[in-house]
Amino acid sequence: MKLVKGLKSKISVLMLSFSLIVSATTIKPITIQEQGSFTVGGSYVTHDGVYSPKNFTSPEGQRAYGGFAYVSYQKPVNAKRYPLVFQHGGAQSKRTWESGPDGREGYNTIFLRKGYSVYLLDQPRSGESNLSTQAIIPETPWVSNSMYSDKTFYLLSRVGHYDAKGNPVPNAQFPAGQENYDNFQKSWSVGSGPLDNNLNADVLAQLVDKLDGAILVTHSMGGTIGWRTVLRTDKVKAIVAYEPGGTEFVFPETDMPKIIKAKFEPLSATAMAVPLEEFKKLTKIPIVLYYGDYIKVGSDNPGEDKWGTEFEMAKQFVATINKYGGDATLVHLPEIGIKGNSHFLIQEKNNQQLADLMEQxxxxxxLDK
Structure with missing residues (x-):
């Protein structure tokens, strides 16, 4: 009897080892044809005076640079025609797309495996683009280390909730464990100057023009940057927006949406007006918006309530684009059977499934040629 149990145990271990080996070997190496990094956009200001080597630390006659984006990229062998350009959200960086809190593969390499060139940028005054020609102002968000805000960010991002003892309880798709919680909280980025989404869109448009066409993939606040970029260049071929919100959706000035207010009103979704002919540029490309779970207007959870208002605004945004002859789609993941995702759905346990959905x-x- 003991022999049988021991044999079964050894067989189980061998099967597990074989399974791990097979799993490891099924992940094929990525063959990169080219990779690198560069900056795009930007400007400088010059301090008055004349520079003197005798007083080499003085700002007189010297320049301060800023307002640019740092871009890192990889091109696989036999890449598809149009690259993917990944735009992060507020208080984030290109790290958003590089990996999940548990170290799982991020969208950058997932889509390299699918044959797309990928370009990840840190928008001006953020991440590795943190030089600024303008000083921060009181209204600048995320200007310093976000101390004592872990619970705020956790709730607003709908990652989970807290139990009676204050311990984090993740939602279904967010990887559990204190280490993953800590890694998530370490992903936030600070701003080194005023948040300027028109500047961010100007720079993103320059990048798209430099590439002679690209598909934009945005997250959260990056959504508004994506919409505004289309108003600045005709080289955007499509937009995939993951939970756009946090800053304005774009609407025709003659066809503005109904504002749905959150319980804490400053969290409510917002809209900006543009001339109708400008707005119609958004009708020339396909657009898809993906939203996760735990979204409910009027919820006592501030994150669920906030993103409930953003989701309602997104419905109106998509309807307005289609009203003027566009091709916009809104996908609420729970409605197609994909449940448990937070605002950071692209980093969660089912991110491969979501990437496959985007690929389809x-x-x-x-756009897969």
């Missing part, structure tokens, strides 16, 4: 959409739009 790109194929449907003829």
């Amino acid at each position: 959409w790109l194929k449907e739009k003829g």
